[in-house]
Amino acid sequence: MVGIDEEGALAAQRSHRVELIEPLLAKHHGRIANTAGDSFLFEFPSAVEAVRCSLAIQDGMAERNHEISADQKIEYRIGINLGDVMADGDDLLGDGVNIAARLEALADAGGVCISQTVLEHVRDRIDVSFDDLGEIQVKNITRPVRVWRWLPTSQTDGLTVLSAAGNETLALPDKPSIAVLPFDNMSGDPEQEYFSDGISEDIITALSKANWLMVIARNSSFTYKGRAVDISQVGKELGVRYVLEGSVRKAGNRIRVTAQLIDTEDNDHLWAERYDRELADIFDLQDEITETITARIDSELRASEIERSRRKPPANLTAWDLYQRGFWHFYRYNAADNASATTLFKQAAEADPDFALAYSGIAYTRYTAVFQGFSKNPQEDIAEGLEVARKAVLLDDKEGFAHFVLGRMLTLSGDGEQAIAELEKSLDINPSFAHAYYGLSLALMWYGRAAEAKAVVETALRLSPRDPLRYGMLTVRANSSLLSGDHQDAVEYMKKAIFERNDTVWQNLLLAAALAGAGQEDEARRAIDALHLNWPDFTLATFETMVPHLHPEYAETYRHLLAKAGLAAK
Numbered sequence: 001m002v003g004i005d006e007e008g009a010l011a012a013q014r015s016h017r018v019e020l021i022e023p024l025l026a027k028h029h030g031r032i033a034n035t036a037g038d039s040f041l042f043e044f045p046s047a048v049e050a051v052r053c054s055l056a057i058q059d060g061m062a063e064r065n066h067e068i069s070a071d072q073k074i075e076y077r078i079g080i081n082l083g084d085v086m087a088d089g090d091d092l093l094g095d096g097v098n099i100a101a102r103l104e105a106l107a108d109a110g111g112v113c114i115s116q117t118v119l120e121h122v123r124d125r126i127d128v129s130f131d132d133l134g135e136i137q138v139k140n141i142t143r144p145v146r147v148w149r150w151l152p153t154s155q156t157d158g159l160t161v162l163s164a165a166g167n168e169t170l171a172l173p174d175k176p177s178i179a180v181l182p183f184d185n186m187s188g189d190p191e192q193e194y195f196s197d198g199i200s201e202d203i204i205t206a207l208s209k210a211n212w213l214m215v216i217a218r219n220s221s222f223t224y225k226g227r228a229v230d231i232s233q234v235g236k237e238l239g240v241r242y243v244l245e246g247s248v249r250k251a252g253n254r255i256r257v258t259a260q261l262i263d264t265e266d267n268d269h270l271w272a273e274r275y276d277r278e279l280a281d282i283f284d285l286q287d288e289i290t291e292t293i294t295a296r297i298d299s300e301l302r303a304s305e306i307e308r309s310r311r312k313p314p315a316n317l318t319a320w321d322l323y324q325r326g327f328w329h330f331y332r333y334n335a336a337d338n339a340s341a342t343t344l345f346k347q348a349a350e351a352d353p354d355f356a357l358a359y360s361g362i363a364y365t366r367y368t369a370v371f372q373g374f375s376k377n378p379q380e381d382i383a384e385g386l387e388v389a390r391k392a393v394l395l396d397d398k399e400g401f402a403h404f405v406l407g408r409m410l411t412l413s414g415d416g417e418q419a420i421a422e423l424e425k426s427l428d429i430n431p432s433f434a435h436a437y438y439g440l441s442l443a444l445m446w447y448g449r450a451a452e453a454k455a456v457v458e459t460a461l462r463l464s465p466r467d468p469l470r471y472g473m474l475t476v477r478a479n480s481s482l483l484s485g486d487h488q489d490a491v492e493y494m495k496k497a498i499f500e501r502n503d504t505v506w507q508n509l510l511l512a513a514a515l516a517g518a519g520q521e522d523e524a525r526r527a528i529d530a531l532h533l534n535w536p537d538f539t540l541a542t543f544e545t546m547v548p549h550l551h552p553e554y555a556e557t558y559r560h561l562l563a564k565a566g567l568a569a570k
Contacts, residue, residue: 012074020060027533028053029498033092041100043092045499047082047121054078054112055128055150062110079103080114082121099145102138108151116146120227125468177240179216180204182225183257184247196248197222198324199257203244208432216240217434217464219331235264238465242270253278319352326361331468335374341365356396360405363389367408372504385409393422400429404436407443414549416447434464441476448551450483471500471507479510482561483554487517505535509543513561524565539568 025031025042028049034041044050058078065073081103083096099115107113114122119130130148137144180203185196201218208215216238224234231243246259260272326344329337345361352358366385369375389406396402407422423440426433441457444450457476460467467473478493494511501507508531515524531538540562547555563569 012072016061016064016074020064021057023533024053024056024060027502027530028056029502039104041092041097047080047118048125049499049502050080050082051112051114051118051122051126051128054080055126058110058112058150075109077104077107077109078112079105079107080112080118082115082117095141099138099141102141102145103147106133106136106138106147107149112150114148114150116148119148123226171239177214177216178207178242178244179221179234179238179240180207181229181234181243181245182222183245183259186247186249187251189250194321194324194328195250197225197328198320199248200246201324201327205430208430214240214463215432217432217467219434219467219469220464223468231262231264231267239462240264319348319355319358322348322351323355323358323361330361330365330368333368333372333468335369338365338368338372338374354395356392356399356402359388359392359395360399360402363392363405363409367405367412370412382409382412386413398429400426400433400436403429404433404439407436408439411439411443411446412549416443416549419443420447432463434460434467435469437463438469438473438476441473441480445476445480445483445554446547446550448554450480450554454480454484471497474500475506475510478514482510482514482517483557487514487519490514491518491520503534505531505538505546509538509562509567512565512567513558516561516565521564521566528562528566539570541570543567 021040022032028044030042030044030049030053032040033043042050042053044053057076061074061076065075079100079102081096081100083099084094086093103113103115113133114130128150130150133147133149135144136147180200183196183200185193187196200221204215204218204221220238231245234243235241241264243262243264244259245262246257249256255277257275257277258273259275261270262268263270322344326341326348329344330341342362342365345358345365348355348358349362363385366375366381366388370378370381370385375381386406386409389402389409392399392402393406403422404426407419407426410416410419410422413419420440420443423436423443426436427440430436437456437460441453441460444453444456453476457473457480460473461470461477464470474493474497478490478497481487481493482490491511491514494507494514498507498511508527512524512527512531515521515527535542540559543558543562544555547558550558
């Protein structure tokens with residue numbers, strides 16, 4: 001187009017930048033690091049935000065080009081890499097940038113190419129398919145780069161995206177620590193995926209009852225699902241000395257489970273075993289594996305410390321299958337999957353009316369519907385959730401998950417004292433349950449004990465450092481500081497929360513409050529503007545309807561700070 005109408009092309013570029021690209025950059029916390037001709041170099045705080053922004057740009061460009069003749073269209077190519085960079089003023093230099101530029105050249109017009117490193121950070125968080133182009137040798141880079149491509153249609157112009165790197169190495173705790181990676185499904189049947197996941201989850205739950213053993217939470221361990229992993233790197237990323245990995249192969253009525261325990265510091269295989277059993281014995285098998293691993297971690301503590309830490313699941317396998325399938329949907333945290341999970345949990349309860357966990361599952365979907373804004377009738381969902389959560393506890397008072405879910409429902413209903421008691425009971429039963437610490441911290445903060453909430457949520461973050469709900473944990477951590485008067489600390493933690501996830505109403509809203517408290521009122525107003533991009537009618541009155549049971553002093557603090565940030569009263 002430039003050769004045909006240079007002035008028109010430049011005007012179109014300015015229009016795309018001002019009307020489409022810059023607003024999307026602001027939404028996804030990116031910045032323009034450099035421009036050269038008709039190309040840009042962007043920097044983002046996370047790979048997820050980089051990919052989301054890039055796809056939004058390409059979708060927006062496709063829409064803007066829809067009714068434009070071919071010789072008038074501008075189409076971008078986008079390359080995304082995650083790597084170390086060197087700053088030169090506002091510009092960025094280094095191999096991380098060079099690889100992103102090479103990926104841009106490999107992309108189709110209107111398309112996106114990403115590196116393997118980026119894919120590993122976004123595969124479970126963005127519902128988009130990428131084609132594997134294999135390993136490609138790119139110019140001036142020593143090692144080949146594994147490239148993945150997202151395909152639309154069309155033709156040229158350059159746009160390069162870089163996402164800043166950063167995986168923390170966590171120190172080992174004082175006591176033994178373990179991560180149970182998701183067992184591989186070797187059955188060749190995707191329908192059995194829930195079964196191999198269920199075995200891994202039950203081992204995690206069973207191990208978690210040993211107070212002397214720190215067990216990484218399921219949601220962090222499962223970020224490695226489907227990936228070829230370096231065990232030493234897993235140990236560094238999760239801060240654990242031991243890793244359990246394994247596989248499940250089902251054939252007819254028989255099942256084979258293999259498991260091996262590895263020391264992450266030297267990759268030494270401490271123990272390995274294969275279990276061939278009739279399918280009816282699967283729950284005994286899970287207990288057997290758990291007991292053996294516990295003994296291997298510290299044989300000297302075996303006599304006094306080994307115990308069965310979790311009762312067997314119900315004998316009715318159909319109910320158990322339905323329950324596992326329900327959580328497969330639940331952990332996707334969207335309205336459609338939450339509804340599917342509700343249906344499956346109800347079917348599990350019908351198949352086995354004494355199965356306490358099925359009722360807890362039903363209640364948990366009611367909590368999620370209300371808290372995430374899926375519910376069409378919050379009061380009705382809270383009432384139903386309380387009823388089935390209490391039924392679960394009556395069926396099995398020793399089930400920590402049942403007390404956890406009841407505690408969460410009570411938090412929503414306004415019974416703070418009882419909510420805290422139920423969440424503490426959950427932790428008495430299962431001391432490594434990260435989500436119970438998170439739930440307890442939120443309840444403490446909600447009902448006037450923000451200073452106590454800080455230490456509790458920090459425990460949740462330590463137990464599950466890669467949790468999909470990390471953004472929520474960081475949000476509680478930030479607001480425990482805000483309500484204790486440390487506004488700058490609150491700002492820092494809210495920014496971390498936004499880097500993790502920024503598609504709920506809470507993130508920009510609470511960042512605005514923290515910024516206002518820290519005296520950064522211009523930035524606070526920008527956070528309110530960002531909030532209004534997705535929730536244009538949100539006001540102080542809206543906020544008050546969302547937190548009817550918030551401690552009165554805290555509610556007044558938020559009202560004052562949000563008004564200071566520019567949020568309208570009505």
